[in-house]
Amino acid sequence: MNNFFKLTLIFLLILPYQISAQKTIEGLYSLPSPTGDFSTSINFSKTGIFEYEHSGHLGTEEYGIGTYSLDRKRIILNYNLTKPLKKSYFESKFWINDNEKVELKVDVFDLEGNPIPYANIYILADNNGVTSNKSGNGKLVLNKENRNAELTISFVGYDEVKIPFNQKYNYENIVHLRKWKRGSAPTPILNQIDTLQILQRRKNEIITLNKNNQEQVWTRLE
Template sequence: MKSIIKIQSFLIVCWLIILSSCAKKSLEGSYYFNWGIRFTDIYQKYEFSENGTFTTEGGGDLGPESYGYGTYLLSKDSLILQYSKEKDPIKSKVFIESIPESKQTDSVTFHFEFYELETEMPITGTVAQYFEDKSKNKGIIAGTDGVCSIRLIKGNKTQTYTIFSLVGHESFELDLVNDSSKIIRIGLAENIGKQVFDKTTRFGVKKISNKVIQFSGGDQLIRYTPRVQN
């Protein structure tokens, strides 16, 4: 009888060990991605919370290029990142005002006024159109006063314009209908990169320690302490 109890106790302990090794693990803290090759001009940072959520930011010498957030699942052999399915709204502000026409005309004018959202000062901005036939691509750049205009044939067609700045501000697409002349005031927000969303990324895990997660492909996530900005 005692031998049976010992065997049962041993089996229970083994079962608990198996459950513990297969149980969901959690991360907490700041990590940066190490590709195994030293890149001085690009980075990818992750912030993991114990509640199973994460945020990430990637970029280079010119500033942020991408960001994302979502939930993660860490086990002994994999790290799965499930990015948010929803795309964030743009942070820039756009105000569109139609201009009444004093006489019949077969053309319209889009008058753009760019300013920095935080300071409300005029800034240089670019309005571009891209086509499958790249020879048809076109764009116009606002001067230091933040103003530029496009003249079009009047109609009822929706056209997509890409709005961006070369000085670290958000870029986005804007749909406009050429049915009337318009004043388009655009307050550009600071660039935080292109959002990664509705995507699942899986890493095969080779080894997990307090400071490093080693992936089966040779890459690593290395824990670090962010600098405190004064």
């Protein structure tokens, strides 16, 4: 009889320790929208990393990656690993010469460094332009004059880039264009900390209270 009470006491002492020691959670948890127009999910890994995604009809609207901490009362989401979206960009070199003409050279690539052939390279105000060759190269030759203008580089399915320049200089431009998708670009969650208060935790379900004091039922999908 004494042994039974000893074992029971040991079990009761160990049980809270086991519960409090659960510092990780694993699986993909989804928060369904009442109207079905949106979906929100968080994918937790054993390594303490999570991935958050909020989607609508046109795809992902908001996303974030970070580390999380867990105890019996709350889940703390630290969005400290989210990378900002890659955007189109350009690099320019310019110099003056003694000629009556100036050259605007442009090399057009995607964000992975692949050449974009047949990209449009033009000065809209002058109705003057060329298209890039198979290597993504193009060149405009202009009369030298001291005036400011704008060079536009565009291609179907990609963001366009506008480069300001002065027409008394020669330019070499390296341009990287980003592909665009239907709908607006998703918003990254950067350097933000959210706390989900745990109201109840079941085998495949977690009921939480968010920062707006709203009750949420997260269901494990996998």
